[in-house]
Each structure stands twice: as structure tokens, then as C-alpha cells.
Amino acid sequence: MHRLDAIDAYNQKLVKKIAVRGITVKHLAGSSAYLYVDGLEIGKGADFPKARVELEVQTAQGIKRQVKRLSQGMNLHDISGGIEAYKGLFIRDVDANRDIVELSNGDMIGAGEVTQDVAEDQKRRIQIREVIRAHLDKERQLFAQGIKALSLFFIDEVANxxxxxxxxxxxxxxxxFEEEYEAVxxxxxxxxxxxxxxxxxxxxxxxxxxRSTHEGYFSIDKRTGRSVDGKIAARGDFAGQSDDVDAYDLILKDKERLLSFEEPVxxxxxHSALREGWDNPNVFVMGMLKKSDNTTTRRxxxxxxxxxxxxxxxERMDNPVTVHDINELTVVTDESYTDFVTALQKEIIESLSARPRxxxxxxxxxxxIKLADGTTSVLEKSIAQALYNHLIRHDYIDDDGLVTQAYKDGRADxxxxxxxxxxxxxxxxFVWPLVDALYLDLPKPTDGRKPKKIPFNEANFKKREFQELWSRINHKAVYQVEFDSEELIKNCIRTLDxxxxxxxxxxxxxxxxxxxxLEVQQLEAGTGFKVSETKVEHSAVSAGSTVKYDLLGExxxxxxxxxxxxxxxLTGINPGTFAKFKQNPEQFITEAARLINEQKATVIVEHLTYDPLDNRYxxxxxxxxxxxxxxxxxxxxLKKSVYEYxxxxxxxxxxxxxxxxxxxxxxxxxxxxxxxxxxxxxxxxNPDWVIAFRDDTTKIKHVYFVAETKGSMSTLQLKGVENAKIECAxxxxSSLGKSDVKYDVVTNYSELMDLVTG
Structure with a gap:
């Protein structure tokens, strides 16, 4: 059975185990107008170039960051679901040749860049804090064993x-780092x-x-154009002066000194240790203070x-008894844990697909194995041992267990x-295919979930029954409603407080x-990592000062x-309730509007009337x-649906x-x-279903709408807004005046038939 503890990205050896700490923003203030351009692409035909842009979006579960494919002219306020920070902001141009997105406010964002983001600063601080915590935990464990622990930060800009x-x-x-280090x-x-x-x-x-415990090395400081020659603070033996050249030599060349307890770093x-050719066996923690780009993989x-x-x-720490207790790499990333390990496992298994096992x-x-009669059989250890011995005896595998040319030639001939x-x-x-799998290129895993447009069944759509059904319900309408504003205001004030x-x-x-x-099969199934701990960090930072809100208008x-x-x-609620606006403006607006709508929903239905229009869809x-x-x-x-799926x-x-x-x-x-x-x-x-039933004359008999309660909705929403929408429907x-069209709510087919035949 093929086991894997981790993949050395260069030498393809079995080395350290991997632990991951992912940091995800769970509740955004939203006012930072966060935008991250992930990549650009040229559209097909007459399509505009498109950019993959990560931005904040108002969802039913709160404000979340999502990736959208945007093109010229798209309104970010609409795309985000109405987040105030994006109001008046749209995509002016997408230049795929220069990898630049231009916004209507004049900002130019290149691929891999992020706009000013209050949340980003707090995330970086938490990442740095987690790196320090992980380092101290590991360092305390290794110090008594005479092993020096190092931590490595990747950053996206030297000036940071x-x-x-x-x-x-x-x-x-x-x-x-210095603030967090002393506190932690x-x-x-x-x-x-x-x-x-x-x-x-x-x-x-x-x-x-x-000041002596951290150091940086950069071949070129792109911000200033300087090479590694700028003066920096004291290091070394805790006195005197050192410069960037000394730091560069220490980290890049003098590994023995760096790994000594006498060296404080x-x-x-x-900025990019990959290009500068550095690696060190005693890196136990890595902090990714940069966005992953398209040219460098996580692996x-x-x-x-x-x-x-x-x-x-x-001395190498490779004792079989302790090797995995000592050699564990912790990665602290700003991606969620799930996103990071999913991508990492995918990259590893793709690299394994072309690698001899x-x-x-x-x-x-x-x-x-599949036998001649079509049945399957599982190889017991005794047979596996016999097969392995057979391969060794005939030089079909070498001393490292790799399949030889002698086997390949014999198999072909x-x-x-x-x-x-x-x-x-x-x-x-029947066992030779198992040997073949050790050297033949394995197909890369395909993603069967790739989104596709659902095929349209034009024949079902053109059926007389469906066209008659559609003609009966296809009306636009306007509504009128009257209610007591004072009663609504009092109810809303009480509920908000x-x-x-x-x-x-x-x-x-x-x-x-x-x-x-870890086994290859677990990587293929995406189960190579398991969550071991979760915790929530809070930030008192409010982004309210960076955006002017039209609170009443929103x-x-x-x-x-x-x-x-x-x-x-809003003027009637308690001052303490109104003060919550400063904590998180976007959430205040969203939650206040939701609660007001729920109160509004309880008073509108009985006073509501519809007037169908001649306009149709x-x-x-x-x-x-x-x-x-x-x-x-x-x-x-499907056979009877207007859509094939x-x-x-x-x-x-x-x-x-x-x-x-x-x-x-x-x-x-x-x-x-x-x-x-x-x-x-x-x-x-938006009603879910329209259904045309038979009767003795094959005419339309009933139409039903099926409503499903969704788990993401609160009880209040179902009793208030959702129930109000159902009653409005x-x-x-009823206003359409079609006696053969009925509307009702059911949860299964049996309930539907009870209503049809009742």
C-alpha cells in the first residue's frame, strides 16, 4: 500500500507531516470595498475580456467573500447585493493584455493585487500572531532535544x-511582528x-x-531599487551593526551558524525564497502573508x-520512532483551512499522477482484481508477498521498488x-494491471462538477398543455396596499431594540x-487532512470611517x-441600539432591514390587492x-420536464x-x-414549479407552486417574510381569475395529489 507523509516539492522524498492553520473572515464590516483580482482572460468571439475578482457579497447568511467573473460595465454595487462601499463603482475596463482592471473611480488593479482593506490588516496581524504561537509551541518541544526551530514568512512586497x-x-x-511577539x-x-x-x-x-530574533533577506528591494546593502538594526551577538549583505549571507549561505542556538535569528x-534558491531543514512554521499567484503552487x-x-x-532527525513527532510543518495561511488543504491535496495528487510508484x-x-468470470477478488498478504518475490526474482523491479525496463519489455512482448x-x-x-499502475501515467482526476448550462427540452415546452398553462399564468401585475404606519413604526422600534x-x-x-x-487514495478523495481545532478571533476595528453611508436611503x-x-x-430606537451601527455598518443595515421587513410582513397581506396588467413575460x-x-x-x-435536468x-x-x-x-x-x-x-x-395535469379531455386542470422551507432561513423569516410572500402569491x-389554475404549498408528491383529487 503506497503511503505518503508529505511531498518534497523538489526531491520527491517522504519528509515532514503538514499541519495547516487557515484564517477566514467570518463577519466583514464590508466598508473597505475589498477587491482582489485573481486573474484575467480573453473572452471568446465578441465577448468582453473577463476578470476573476474576489469581493464582498451580501448573502442570506451574511456578508461573504466570493469570486465573480466580471467584464466591462458591470456594477459592483449590484454584483455585491447592495453593499454600500461599492456604490457608484463599476468596471470601466478589463485589459487582459496588461492584466489590469480599471474601476470607475480611476483605480487600476493588477492581477494578484488587492485594494485597501481594513480586514486585510487585521488578518495579517492574526496570521503573524499564529505563526509566533506555533513557533513557540514547537520550539519549546525541540529545545531540550538540541534542535533549533525556524519560521519563515512569505510576503508580497519587500516594503512591508x-x-x-x-x-x-x-x-x-x-x-x-515585534508587537505581537512580545505579547505572545x-x-x-x-x-x-x-x-x-x-x-x-x-x-x-x-x-x-x-529586534534580534527576526531577519529578512531579499535579492533586490523592488520598492527602492536597492540591492542588499541597506543598513539595518543590530543583530549577531546582540551588539554592533550589521547590514543586508550580512543578513543575506547568514540566511542563504551560513546554515550551520543559522541553526546554532548561539545565533538569535x-x-x-x-519576498520569494523560491527564486532565491534557499531552503533549510529546520523550518517548522511558514506564514503566507501574500496571495497565492498563478505561477507558484502551494506545493x-x-x-x-x-x-x-x-x-x-x-544529525538528521530520522529515527523511525520519533521522526513524525519531530518533523511536522505548520502552515499559517489567510485562506480558509478547507480551501487551502483541498487545493494542496489536488496539487499533490496531480504531481503523483505522472510519478512512478x-x-x-x-x-x-x-x-x-477482476477474474475471468467477471467476479472480483481481494489479494491477501500471502499472495501479495508471493507476487513481490516474483518481481524481485526476475528483476522486474529494482532495489528501490521501481518497475524496470525488463518488465515493460516482457509485458509488451x-x-x-x-x-x-x-x-x-x-x-x-489478473495482477499484471496492478504492476502496470506503478509506472503508467495515471489519468489526472477530473472535476465532474464543472458547471454547465442545463439543456432545454423544446418539444416539451411546445406541448399544447404547457403553452395553455403558460398563457394562463403569464401576467405581470401591480399591487396596492394600505396599512397603519404608526403601528408599523412602533412594532419596528420594539423589535429592533x-x-x-x-x-x-x-x-x-x-x-x-x-x-x-497518509495514502494516495486519501489524497484522491480529499480526506488527507482533518480539522483538529477551531477558534474565533474578534477585532474591535470598525471600517465605518472609510465609507460615507446613506443609512436612511439604504x-x-x-x-x-x-x-x-x-x-x-431609527430615531425612536434606544441610543445603545443605534450605536451598534459603528461596530459593523453593513450588518447593521442588513439586519435592521430584515427585522423591519418581518414586521412589515405581518400587516400587509390582508390589505393587499393585485391588478393584472396586459404586459406579459x-x-x-x-x-x-x-x-x-x-x-x-x-x-x-428527465422525460416530462421543460428542462432535461x-x-x-x-x-x-x-x-x-x-x-x-x-x-x-x-x-x-x-x-x-x-x-x-x-x-x-x-x-x-419566484414560484418554483408549474405542473400541467391530465383530465379526461387532456386539458389543463391545475397548476401548483411548491414552496420548500430552507434550513438557512430563521424561524422569524419563515413566519414573517416568507409566509407573507406565500400569501401574496x-x-x-386569485386575481388572474382562472378557475382551472390553483396555487398551493406542498412538501411532497402525495400532498400534491391530495389537492388535485380533493
Whole structure:
């Protein structure tokens, strides 16, 4: 069985295990107008060039960062779901030749760049803090064993670490590091055990000034155009002066000195250690203070830390008993833990797909083979041992377990030696594919979930039954509603004071470790890492000062109330409630509007009337502007649907579709496209299903809309806004005056048939 502890990106050896700490913003203030351009592409035909842009988006679960494919003219305020920080901002141009996106405010963002982002500063501080914590944990463990621990930071700009305009030449990251180091170290030392080993470690780290414990090396400082010759602060023996050349030589050339406890440098900063050819066996923690680009893979980056460590005597720490306890690399990244390890496993398995594997008894044991009669059999260890011996005896594998040319030639010519072991003879012809798999290129894993547009069934769409159904419901309408504004204002004030919750910015730190004895199959399945710890960091930073908010206008727009009514509500709430706006402006607006809409929903339905218009929807809404979807959730091809597949979000909905498609009573059905919506005072409503049933004269008998309660919605939303939309839909369909069209809510096919036949 092929085992893998980690891949050395260069020498392809089995080396350190990997642990990952990923930091994700869980609740954004949103006002920083964060934009990150990931990459650009030339469109096909007459398409505009498109850019993959990461930005903040208002979702039902809160503000999240999402990647969107944007082109010239797109409005970022609309794309983001109405985040105020993007108001008036749109894509002026996408220049794929220069990898630049130009915004309407004049900003030019290149691929790999990020706009000013309050959250980014806080994330970097937390990353630096986590690197220091991980370093001290590992260093305390290794110090008594005579092993010096190093940590490596990758940064995206030299000026973030080295600022020659300052007297101390410390860039922003360096200053943050020194602040966090002193705080974390004090807390860490305060929790040490009171034994001799802990006391020796305490004396060692307390003797190292913070300024001496970190160093950077850069072949060229791109910010100033200088090479490595700028003066920096004291280091070495804690006195005197040193310069960039000395730092460069220490880190790049003098490994023995760097790995000595006498040398105070333990934290190393680099712009791109990959290009500068540096690696060190004692890197135990890596901090990725930069965005991953398209030319450097995660596997290449962490390859700088995947080396077996050495002690003070230069002895490699490869004792089989302790090798994996000692040699563990922790990676601290600003990506979520899941995103990072998923991409890392994918990159590793892709590199393995073209790499010869080694034959071993473990590799063959437990493998399935297909016999002549079509049945399968599992190789027991005794047969695996016999096969391995056979390969060795005939020089079909070399001393390293790699398949030789002799096997390849014999396999091609059909002249492979017959086995002498009796247990191997019945299965020998069926085990050769297992040997072939050791050297033949394996197909790279394909992503079957690639989004695609769902094919349209024009024949079902043109059926008379569906066209008659469509003609009956295809009406646009306007509504009128009257309600007591004073009662609504009082209810909203009371609810906001009681239920408005606004949190400060939060960061989820997820830590996970590579599983013991990692196997290739686990990498292929994406299960090579497991989460071991999660914790939440809070930030008191508010981004409110960076964006001017039209608070009344935003809430009025989201609630469809007048500015006067919204002003009466906001001036009536307690000062403490209103003060929550400063904590997180975007969330305040979103949550306040949601609570107001819920109160509004309780009073509108009984006073609501619809007036159908002569205007109708064009049938092109069934085919135009259709988005690509994940067809892995689409199930089997459908026979009676207007669309050949239907993407469902739940097992209940999937079962409902399956029943519809085989029902003798159903002629044709469709999931209504997003373009068809019913206007309501609490937002447009898009019914899910239209279904045409048979009767004795094959005419349309009923139409039903199926509503599904979604787990992401709160109880209040279901009782308030969602229930109001359902009641509005009842009144809309009733206003059409079609006796053979019914509207109702069901959760399964049996309920539907009860309503049809009742």
C-alpha cells in the first residue's frame, strides 16, 4: 500500500507531516470595498475580456467573500447585493493584455493585487500572531532535544518588512511582528511548567531581544531599487551593526551558524525564497502573508519547509520512532483551512499522477482484481508477498521498488515469466494491471462538477398543455396596499431594540493536521487532512470611517418604505441600539432591514390587492440568461420536464421531481425560470414549479407552486417574510381569475395529489 507523509516539492522524498492553520473572515464590516483580482482572460468571439475578482457579497447568511467573473460595465454595487462601499463603482475596463482592471473611480488593479482593506490588516496581524504561537509551541518541544526551530514568512512586497524611510527601517509587518511577539511570548512564558527544562528554555528566549530574533533577506528591494546593502538594526551577538549583505549571507549561505542556538535569528522573512534558491531543514512554521499567484503552487511554497530537521551536531532527525513527532510543518495561511488543504491535496495528487510508484507488499495487499468470470477478488498478504518475490526474482523491479525496463519489455512482448508459487498461478494474469499502475501515467482526476448550462427540452415546452398553462399564468401585475404606519413604526422600534444583533468583525482560525500514514487514495478523495481545532478571533476595528453611508436611503431601499418612516424608526430606537451601527455598518443595515421587513410582513397581506396588467413575460426567459449549474445534483435525465435536468437542493425536492417525471397524471412540468417573479411589498417572489395535469379531455386542470422551507432561513423569516410572500402569491393567482389554475404549498408528491383529487 503506497503511503505518503508529505511531498518534497523538489526531491520527491517522504519528509515532514503538514499541519495547516487557515484564517477566514467570518463577519466583514464590508466598508473597505475589498477587491482582489485573481486573474484575467480573453473572452471568446465578441465577448468582453473577463476578470476573476474576489469581493464582498451580501448573502442570506451574511456578508461573504466570493469570486465573480466580471467584464466591462458591470456594477459592483449590484454584483455585491447592495453593499454600500461599492456604490457608484463599476468596471470601466478589463485589459487582459496588461492584466489590469480599471474601476470607475480611476483605480487600476493588477492581477494578484488587492485594494485597501481594513480586514486585510487585521488578518495579517492574526496570521503573524499564529505563526509566533506555533513557533513557540514547537520550539519549546525541540529545545531540550538540541534542535533549533525556524519560521519563515512569505510576503508580497519587500516594503512591508523593510522601510528605508524610517530610522529603524521596520516595515508594517515587522512592527506588527515585534508587537505581537512580545505579547505572545509573555503569555507563553507565563504558562510554562516550573521544571529545569522549562527554566533553561525561558532563559534562552528571554536573552534574545525582539529586534534580534527576526531577519529578512531579499535579492533586490523592488520598492527602492536597492540591492542588499541597506543598513539595518543590530543583530549577531546582540551588539554592533550589521547590514543586508550580512543578513543575506547568514540566511542563504551560513546554515550551520543559522541553526546554532548561539545565533538569535529564528524568524525569517522573504519576498520569494523560491527564486532565491534557499531552503533549510529546520523550518517548522511558514506564514503566507501574500496571495497565492498563478505561477507558484502551494506545493512549491511549502516545499521550502519539507526537509528532515537536524540537531546542533548536524544529525538528521530520522529515527523511525520519533521522526513524525519531530518533523511536522505548520502552515499559517489567510485562506480558509478547507480551501487551502483541498487545493494542496489536488496539487499533490496531480504531481503523483505522472510519478512512478514503488512496488511493495503493502501496495499489493488488499487490492482488488477482476477474474475471468467477471467476479472480483481481494489479494491477501500471502499472495501479495508471493507476487513481490516474483518481481524481485526476475528483476522486474529494482532495489528501490521501481518497475524496470525488463518488465515493460516482457509485458509488451507477452514474454513475462510464469510464477513458481502455486498460490500465484491462478491469479497471475489478473495482477499484471496492478504492476502496470506503478509506472503508467495515471489519468489526472477530473472535476465532474464543472458547471454547465442545463439543456432545454423544446418539444416539451411546445406541448399544447404547457403553452395553455403558460398563457394562463403569464401576467405581470401591480399591487396596492394600505396599512397603519404608526403601528408599523412602533412594532419596528420594539423589535429592533429587542432583537437587533450586530457583531464586531470576526475571524475563524481553523487548524488541521495531515492524517497519520497518509495514502494516495486519501489524497484522491480529499480526506488527507482533518480539522483538529477551531477558534474565533474578534477585532474591535470598525471600517465605518472609510465609507460615507446613506443609512436612511439604504434601509428605505431594502424595505421599500419612505425615508420619513425609516427616520421615525431609527430615531425612536434606544441610543445603545443605534450605536451598534459603528461596530459593523453593513450588518447593521442588513439586519435592521430584515427585522423591519418581518414586521412589515405581518400587516400587509390582508390589505393587499393585485391588478393584472396586459404586459406579459416573453417566453425567452426560459432560455436566456440561464446560469451554469453543478449538474452533479441534477440526477437522471428527465422525460416530462421543460428542462432535461433539474438541480435540486434537498432530498425532498429530488424525490418530488422523480415522482413528477413518472406520474401518469402529469403531462408536462417545469421549474419556473428566475425571470418570472411576483412583486410583493417584501420583495419579488419566484414560484418554483408549474405542473400541467391530465383530465379526461387532456386539458389543463391545475397548476401548483411548491414552496420548500430552507434550513438557512430563521424561524422569524419563515413566519414573517416568507409566509407573507406565500400569501401574496395566493392573492396574485386569485386575481388572474382562472378557475382551472390553483396555487398551493406542498412538501411532497402525495400532498400534491391530495389537492388535485380533493
Amino acid at each position: 518588512y523593510r522601510d528605508y524611510d524610517r530610522e529603524d527601517t521596520l516595515g508594517e509587518y515587522a512592527r506588527v 511570548l509573555a503569555d507563553f512564558l507565563g504558562q510554562l511548567d516550573l521544571d529545569d527544562a522549562a527554566e533553561r528554555y525561558r532563559k534562552h528566549v528571554e536573552a534574545i531581544p525582539v 529564528r524568524f525569517i522573512w522573504s 512549491q511554497e511549502i516545499g521550502r519547509g519539507l526537509r528532515l530537521s537536524v540537531d546542533q551536531h548536524g 514503488k512496488a511493495s507488499v503493502d501496495y499489493f495487499t488488499g487490492k482488488q 507477452g514474454t513475462l515469466a510464469a510464477p513458481t508459487a502455486e498460490m500465484l498461478k491462478p491469479v497471475i494474469d 429587542k432583537s437587533l444583533n450586530v457583531t464586531v468583525m470576526q475571524y475563524l482560525v481553523e487548524a488541521g493536521k495531515q492524517v497519520v500514514g 434601509i428605505a431601499e431594502k424595505t421599500q418604505l419612505t425615508r420619513r418612516t425609516c427616520a421615525a424608526i 416573453d417566453s425567452s426567459i426560459f432560455t436566456e440568461n440561464q446560469t451554469a449549474q453543478d449538474l452533479s445534483k441534477a440526477g437522471e435525465k 433539474v438541480v435540486t437542493d434537498s432530498k425532498v425536492e429530488r424525490k418530488f421531481v422523480e415522482k413528477l417525471d413518472v406520474s401518469d397524471e402529469v403531462v408536462v412540468y417545469s421549474k419556473l425560470p428566475r425571470g418570472f417573479s411576483i412583486p410583493t411589498p417584501v420583495g419579488d417572489y 395566493r392573492k396574485f393567482f
